[in-house]
Amino acid sequence: MKSVIVVGAGIWGSSLALRLADTGWQVTLVERHQPGHVRQASAGETRLLRCSHGADDWYARMAWRAREGWRRLGERAGEELYHEAGMMWFAGTPDGWESDSARVLKNLDIPCEVLDPADGARFFPEFRGDDLSFLLWEPHAGVLRARRATQVTARLAVAAGVRLVRARAVPVPGADAPYGCAVDVGGEVLRADRVVWACGAWLPELFDLPLTVTKQDTLHFAVPAAWTTPGMPAWVDYGASAYGHGDVDGAGAKATSDAEGRPYEPEHGERVVDAESVERIRAYLRRRFPSLATAPVLFSQVCQYPLTPDAEWIIAEASPGVWLLGGDSGHGFKHAPELAAYVAGVLDGEHQPEARFGLHERLPSRGLRTSGEVR
């Protein structure tokens, strides 16, 4: 039986562990805290699932397939993890990210519709779109109950035979390679045929990688019942680097900036949102959904992005059998079930990862997150 150690039980590591256990691997999953702990990127209350990725079609296809994966996972868990509430993109220009997205989605037969800004009033309890060029409607996009989905995935992995070890793992040097197919967990060395380091924003403390970790403040506001999702769709204003959705599970309506925050240390950094983050998003709400501009903050979370220079992920073999899986750059949650299948195919030797995910020098670019702001 082939064996693998996956380090990190965020949504990427847990989904991979589950997939590999389902397909006959002997899996050990090492996590220094608990699956779904609040420092994880995957422990955000919610995450958006959208297929639009501007001119890129690879991530659009993967997100579309992942949607089916989330549906199956929800069925297996016996609970709804994905609200297919739809998503509205607010396009400030006629020929930007949103029109590129619409073209790609149409080519891939992924449903979408270009609407007039005035149509926004049909989707939101209140909406001002007089500064917009058009709206792009993605009816099958929506909102994932992220923290819950992460806990459920880890629980299903354990039920499928994964051994969950609570420890901080560190790499072990190989006989004639920088890293061996082994991890050190507090003095004990665990060995396997493959090791996958899926450590999110902690990856740069273990490996020399061009990752910048930034602090990202997330805000949810107290709103009237009409602002509930499902019912109200998710929304993204790419040009303004702002996104949100209605109240899910009573946590309030999310409205948050996707602009890159300041450098952050994920293990010891204080998790208190900055006053400027609240001010920034209130200024946006005042413009788009004016009655929410004075809504009280109901719930807030501090998260982090491990950013690569080009926002492409890292899926790369650092030494024979030793894989790095990270650099999600703030847009990895939605893909997890499909990404797990893709990485399992790599470990099974069925295919190589795309060259874009390699350890080559990356050139700065933007366009994969929901942030089009130029700083």
Ligand SMILES: Cc1cc2nc3c(=O)[nH]c(=O)nc-3n(C[C@H](O)[C@H](O)[C@H](O)COP(=O)(O)OP(=O)(O)OC[C@H]3O[C@@H](n4cnc5c(N)ncnc54)[C@H](O)[C@@H]3O)c2cc1C
């Ligand atoms: C504010 C915010 C909003 C986002 N919005 C979206 C969105 O709308 N849609 C979307 O698709 N994505 C979104 N993302 C990105 C998404 O959350 C991440 O891509 C995803 O959660 C990454 O999962 P992960 O498993 O790689 O990392 P994490 O969830 O951070 O998990 C890494 C795990 O590794 C563990 N670990 C680290 N080092 C070690 C070690 N040495 N030994 C043992 N364990 C270790 C950590 O404890 C942690 O549990 C957002 C991210 C943030 C911060």
